[in-house]
Amino acid sequence: MKLSQTIVGLMLISGLSVSPLFAGDATEADDSDLRMDQVLAQAETTPEAEQQRQAGPARDPLDPQPARMRAMQVGGGDQEVTSGTAFNPAISVILDGVYYNEFSGHVEDAPGFDFGHDHGHGGHGHGLESGFQIREAELSFSGTVDPYFDMFVMAALFENGVELEEAYVTTRSLPAGLQIKAGRFLSDVGYINKQHIHDWQFVDAPWVIDNLFGEEGLRENGIQLTWMPATRSYTRFGLELLHGESEGVANYVGDGRHEMVTVLPRHVVDPNVGPDDPGAEEPVRNRWRDDKGLHQTSSPRLITAFAKWAPNLGYDHALQLGVFGGVSDAHQMEETHSSGRLETWDGDAKFYGFDLVYKYDGGGIHGHRSFQFQTEYIRREMNLHYQSRQFTDFGTLEPTTRNPDGDVVDQEWVQDGIYAQAVYGFAPRWNMGLRVDALGLTNDAYEDQPDGRGLPVSLGSSKRFALQTTYAPTEFSRIRAQLNYNDFAHHDDEAWEFMLQYNISLGVHGAHAF
Amino acid sequence: MKRVIIGMLLMLAAVAASAEVRVAATVPNMGMLARVIGGDAVDVTVMAPADRDAHYLEARPSMMAALRRADVVVAVGAELEVGWLPAALQGANNPRVQVGRTGYFEGAAHIELIEAGAAADRAGGDVHPAGNPHFYMDPQRMAEVGFALAERLGRLDSDNAERFLENAERFAAMADERVAAWLERAEDVPGAVLYHKDANYLTRLFDAPILGYLEPLPGIPPTARHLRGLVRDLDGRDGITLYTDFQPSRGADFLERELGWPSRQLPNQVSTTADDAEEYFEMIDRWVEALASVR
Numbered sequence: 001m002k003l004s005q006t007i008v009g010l011m012l013i014s015g016l017s018v019s020p021l022f023a024g025d026a027t028e029a030d031d032s033d034l035r036m037d038q039v040l041a042q043a044e045t046t047p048e049a050e051q052q053r054q055a056g057p058a059r060d061p062l063d064p065q066p067a068r069m070r071a072m073q074v075g076g077g078d079q080e081v082t083s084g085t086a087f088n089p090a091i092s093v094i095l096d097g098v099y100y101n102e103f104s105g106h107v108e109d110a111p112g113f114d115f116g117h118d119h120g121h122g123g124h125g126h127g128l129e130s131g132f133q134i135r136e137a138e139l140s141f142s143g144t145v146d147p148y149f150d151m152f153v154m155a156a157l158f159e160n161g162v163e164l165e166e167a168y169v170t171t172r173s174l175p176a177g178l179q180i181k182a183g184r185f186l187s188d189v190g191y192i193n194k195q196h197i198h199d200w201q202f203v204d205a206p207w208v209i210d211n212l213f214g215e216e217g218l219r220e221n222g223i224q225l226t227w228m229p230a231t232r233s234y235t236r237f238g239l240e241l242l243h244g245e246s247e248g249v250a251n252y253v254g255d256g257r258h259e260m261v262t263v264l265p266r267h268v269v270d271p272n273v274g275p276d277d278p279g280a281e282e283p284v285r286n287r288w289r290d291d292k293g294l295h296q297t298s299s300p301r302l303i304t305a306f307a308k309w310a311p312n313l314g315y316d317h318a319l320q321l322g323v324f325g326g327v328s329d330a331h332q333m334e335e336t337h338s339s340g341r342l343e344t345w346d347g348d349a350k351f352y353g354f355d356l357v358y359k360y361d362g363g364g365i366h367g368h369r370s371f372q373f374q375t376e377y378i379r380r381e382m383n384l385h386y387q388s389r390q391f392t393d394f395g396t397l398e399p400t401t402r403n404p405d406g407d408v409v410d411q412e413w414v415q416d417g418i419y420a421q422a423v424y425g426f427a428p429r430w431n432m433g434l435r436v437d438a439l440g441l442t443n444d445a446y447e448d449q450p451d452g453r454g455l456p457v458s459l460g461s462s463k464r465f466a467l468q469t470t471y472a473p474t475e476f477s478r479i480r481a482q483l484n485y486n487d488f489a490h491h492d493d494e495a496w497e498f499m500l501q502y503n504i505s506l507g508v509h510g511a512h513a514f
Numbered sequence: 515m516k517r518v519i520i521g522m523l524l525m526l527a528a529v530a531a532s533a534e535v536r537v538a539a540t541v542p543n544m545g546m547l548a549r550v551i552g553g554d555a556v557d558v559t560v561m562a563p564a565d566r567d568a569h570y571l572e573a574r575p576s577m578m579a580a581l582r583r584a585d586v587v588v589a590v591g592a593e594l595e596v597g598w599l600p601a602a603l604q605g606a607n608n609p610r611v612q613v614g615r616t617g618y619f620e621g622a623a624h625i626e627l628i629e630a631g632a633a634a635d636r637a638g639g640d641v642h643p644a645g646n647p648h649f650y651m652d653p654q655r656m657a658e659v660g661f662a663l664a665e666r667l668g669r670l671d672s673d674n675a676e677r678f679l680e681n682a683e684r685f686a687a688m689a690d691e692r693v694a695a696w697l698e699r700a701e702d703v704p705g706a707v708l709y710h711k712d713a714n715y716l717t718r719l720f721d722a723p724i725l726g727y728l729e730p731l732p733g734i735p736p737t738a739r740h741l742r743g744l745v746r747d748l749d750g751r752d753g754i755t756l757y758t759d760f761q762p763s764r765g766a767d768f769l770e771r772e773l774g775w776p777s778r779q780l781p782n783q784v785s786t787t788a789d790d791a792e793e794y795f796e797m798i799d800r801w802v803e804a805l806a807s808v809r
Binding site: 147175178231234364 | 562565566570572573578583597598606608612636640734735760762786
């Protein structure tokens with residue numbers, strides 16, 4: 001024992017005494033060798049070795065030279081200690097499965113908000129089907145590209161395909177608190193819009209996001225510029241130039257032809273036989289077509305802006321306030337009927353709102369005694385030129401005449417929605433949350449009525465109450481049960497929903513943004 | 515109006531004149547080290563509170579504000595702050611403190627970590643394959659990190675480089691002196707049960723055996739079955755249960771009841787405002803005292 005300690009002490013001394021040789025141009029290998037010696041010595045240290053060490057020339061507190069050599073050696077690298085493997089991006093797979101059951105009544109679109117939802121746009125929404133389902137498996141890759149860019153890519157795998165949820169680069173080296181994000185990303189307006197399913201505290205998204213932005217939220221191709229002034233409290237301003245394809249506020253159809261093909265029987269008389277021929281029914285194929293007449297505009301068609309501010313409230317409390325808005329110069333929709341009738345809406349849209357998030361850290365383990373409250377309000381205004389048209393001849397669409405006042409109308413839609421939710425960690429690993437949705441507090445809309453779709457109606461608001469309980473064994477797995485009660489604006493329309501969700505993450509421990 | 519403008523100009527001048535290196539420290543222990551090494555040439559903000567588990571925090575706006583203004587971030591590293599620091603750094607819009615820059619400093623990168631090389635398999639709980647990140651429980655490793663930090667701060671403020679090194683040397687000398695005294699006090703202690711693997715560097719320093727953990731696996735809260743197993747294994751032995759001020763006391767209470775072992779709930783971080791080494795050594799001293807209190 002005594003001998004080994006002496007050897008360790010000698011190793012240390014020799015390590016330090018040769019170190020001046022490397023002082024000028026220490027390579028990494030020298031560096032680590034030296035450190036290994038020291039650490040070995042330190043780890044194996046005992047009182048005797050310690051005294052020896054202190055008595056030896058290498059550790060004389062009055063002699064600064066060795067200490068300085070040490071600092072030069074060990075302080076040389078900028079490296080970080082991580083289990084991420086060399087140059088591979090951090091990868092994670094997040095599986096989200098849901099059991100869904102409507103056990104009373106029927107869940108429908110809230111009155112005034114039935115655009116876009118019932119026309120099967122394909123692609124992926126967060127709508128749930130009855131029974132067991134894998135909602136998605138998110139596959140994400142992230143990493144640092146070079147000293148100038150970080151990159152993040154997330155693909156959602158479904159049973160029937162793959163969708164690129166997000167794929168963007170962010171800058172790492174712009175000066176003056178500026179950062180640019182470019183690619184396909186979830187807009188940073190509001191609070192919950194930029195979150196993925198696994199960040200949500202409820203199984204489903206708040207109604208305002210689904211109904212005012214579209215089922216996928218505001219997810220766009222484009223570019224975002226943010227600026228953070230160097231203030232004591234957190235302040236962030238952002239501007240986004242977006243392609244414009246979100247179905248709720250920037251649904252671009254563009255011009256194109258409306259086509260209809262009819263095959264109708266025609267009575268044909270054979271001229272060779274003459275007027276005595278009883279004739280025959282022959283099919284005649286006709287193609288009817290005309291331009292839809294929707295206005296064309298080029299990208300970016302949606303521009304949004306936001307500001308967020310968070311005062312310093314100490315370690316236990318965090319509050320963030322935000323305001324945001326967006327304008328789209330092309331918001332268009334169309335609906336074709338089997339009769340050949342074409343309904344179009346063509347115009348622009350804007351939205352604005354605020355968000356508030358408050359979090360309290362109660363100091364318990366695994367989320368115990370923590371509390372979170374969040375609320376968001378969004379108001380959308382659409383100015384749309386509505387036309388109900390049909391073919392009068394093979395090449396001309398003319399307004400229908402169901403109702404002269406209602407078939408070609410300039411419509412001004414004004415609708416809003418709000419949600420508020422609170423979640424409390426009532427035990428380690430357990431939390432419970434309540435959410436209230438209200439949609440159409442202002443609901444100046446236009447509905448399909450017997451006398452035409454172009455006529456304004458002022459509809460009531462729909463409400464939804466959700467109660468959830470979550471059990472999270474670790475930060476990588478989560479099981480959640482949720483009960484929804486829907487109270488739709490139409491008289492007597494009520495529905496109850498029950499959901500069970502599991503959300504499991506495999507792979508690198510992703511950091512949670514606020 | 516004129517006065518307001520003059521006042522604002524003076525304020526701006528004051529800001530410009532304060533050439534202090536602005537440090538954003540992740541946890542209070544690193545904030546203490548930055549203040550001890552940097553003295554009045556640094557202005558330190560501590561992002562995480564003392565009485566929370568730094569592993570389970572989330573990125574908050576206040577952290578991003580601190581990082582936005584910082585010249586250097588001083589972290590423990592080895593993925594202790596992995597749950598929030600990367601997100602906070604990405605949201606800070608500050609190129610100076612990004613990983614790889616002079617302004618990103620991670621203590622774990624400058625010392626040898628223990629328990630490195632564990633299989634990266636979370637069946638073993640919340641494992642750290644890169645090594646145990648809680649090196650701040652070893653004053654001598656802290657001193658080593660102090661030298662590296664002095665060198666780094668010296669690169670950011672070359673006028674004070676000498677001073678930083680002198681401060682690092684003073685801290686190292688204090689650490690050596692303390693450790694020598696503690697080694698005498700904590701000789702041949704029977705050892706301790708810990709809640710988590712967060713005092714391993716300290717017990718190693720004294721060759722004090724770790725008799726078990728209250729957590730069945732890292733990051734998994736104690737279960738009744740695991741605690742009963744501990745009691746079965748440790749029946750008839752002596753020891754003490756040590757846990758931190760953010761860990762619950764239930765498991766320690768159980769061992770106290772079943773084995774008659776004493777337990778001690780201790781802080782493992784200094785206060786967020788700590789600006790001298792004394793407070794840090796006192797914090798370690800309480801752990802040593804607790805280890806040595808059973809024979």
